[in-house]
Amino acid sequence: MxxxxxxxxxxxxxxxxxxxxxxxxxxxxxxxxxxxxxxxxxxxxxxxxxxxxxxxxxxxxxxxxxxxxxxxxxxxxxxxxxxxxxxxxxxxxxxxxxxxxxxxxxxxxxxxxxxxxxxxxxxxxxxxxxxxxxxxxxxxxxxxxxxxxxxxxxxxxxxxxxxxxxxxxxxxxxxxxxxxxxxxxxxxxxxxxxxxxxxxxxxxxxxxPQRTPDDGEIDWDRSTKEIYNFIRALTKPYPGAFSKFNDCKLYVWKAKPFELPLDIRENKTGEIIKIFHRGDLLIKTGDSLLLIEDYSLEPPDSKKYLQEGLIFSSCSFKEQMQKIIGRHMIKYTDQPIHDDIMELS
CATH class of the missing domain: 3.40.50.170 (Formyl transferase, N-terminal domain)
Structure with a gap:
């Protein structure tokens, strides 16, 4: 009609x-x-x-x-x-x-x-x-x-x-x-x-509070579910969740929890456990494993640095949230932040 x-x-x-x-x-x-x-x-x-x-x-x-x-x-x-x-x-x-x-x-x-x-x-x-x-x-x-x-x-x-x-x-x-x-x-x-x-x-x-592209750095010490939520919240058309290595950046566009009883107790969080033939990356998180299925690199030729055993740097999520909340509170003194966000800091 x-x-x-x-x-x-x-x-x-x-x-x-x-x-x-x-x-x-x-x-x-x-x-x-x-x-x-x-x-x-x-x-x-x-x-x-x-x-x-x-x-x-x-x-x-x-x-x-x-x-x-x-x-x-x-x-x-x-x-x-x-x-x-x-x-x-x-x-x-x-x-x-x-x-x-x-x-x-x-x-x-x-x-x-x-x-x-x-x-x-x-x-x-x-x-x-x-x-x-x-x-x-x-x-x-x-x-x-x-x-x-x-x-x-x-x-x-x-x-x-x-x-x-x-x-x-x-x-x-x-x-x-x-x-x-x-x-x-x-x-x-x-x-x-x-x-x-x-x-x-x-x-x-x-x-x-407002988020900026720099707020997308991954904290690998968090749980697989928390990191998965973080990635799907920031994927395209947003700038993406990212991690740093060797002065390069890995932007993660798609990932999923990966449940398998592997012995990874000696591995570090953020470590590449496996690089599959298709290029997918298996990463250790704070409590298990995450499979990265779609990603991009900056610069593009930094793929040569990706190898099993490489450990991505980790950004403290708590400190990240403190910065986000701090920016908001300085700029918008009359706008109280929701309790769920405050608790993340």
């Missing part, structure tokens, strides 16, 4: 591949006028999941509005957007706060998406899907909400949840959230003038 959306000027603000999946899912029900996206620039390639929206718009015959600044503070970007007649703005993959001038420019509202394993109110902030996988959570809730000037603090329009299995990684998690976001948008946007929303409680809020 195609909803009567032709009377509204709907624009999408997106810079991520996940936004394209959502747009493709809702375009038969919601008429989109155009997409506001980042202008092609080499530095944007460091954004996890970044995609050049101009190419997508060309193929879909959609108007593309390029902007230079991710934070939308560039004056030319501002004037370009203000020249648009926007009734509804769908923010689908824009990992920055939306400025007040843009929120006010929308005649009806700007709609954002956010979720966590604790819901939107107790899991505000950054990298919620990565944190859910790192922590081994079994459930994730995703909400669509009316954007205000706060951090994921707007009135909730709708919420749906799904199960996280041991086989999910960050990519499949994004696919799941994208499908539920699409379902909620098509369900609710037709009733946009009469939306029933729910205010979030501000008496108890919690936040998740």
């Amino acid at each position: 195609v909803v009567a959306m032709n009377c509204y000027n709907v624009y999408v603000l997106s810079a991520l591949e996940s936004g394209i999946d959502i747009i493709n899912s809702i375009k038969e029900d919601v008429k989109i006028q155009g997409i506001i996206g980042l202008k092609e620039n080499a530095k944007h390639n460091t954004i996890s999941g970044y995609v050049d929206m101009s190419k997508f718009c060309k193929g879909q015959k959609l108007k593309f509005v390029p902007v230079k600044s991710y934070d939308l503070k560039n004056q030319n970007d501002r004037q370009s957007i203000l020249s648009l007649k926007i009734d509804i703005l769908l923010v689908l993959g824009w990992q920055r706060l939306i400025p007040e001038w843009l929120i006010n420019h929308c005649d009806i509202c700007a709609i954002g998406v956010h979720g966590s394993s604790y819901g939107i109110t107790l899991g505000r902030g950054r990298s919620p899907q990565n944190w859910s996988l790192i922590l081994g959570k079994k459930k994730f809730s995703i909400s669509i909400f009316k954007i205000n000037t706060g951090v994921d603090s707007g009135e909730i329009i709708d919420t749906m949840s799904f199960t996280l299995s041991d086989f999910d990684d960050i990519k499949s998690c994004y696919y799941k959230t994208g499908l539920l976001i699409s379902k909620m948008l098509t369900k609710n946007i037709v009733n946009i003038p009469n939306l029933s929303t729910k205010k979030q409680s501000e008496t108890e809020t919690k936040y998740l």
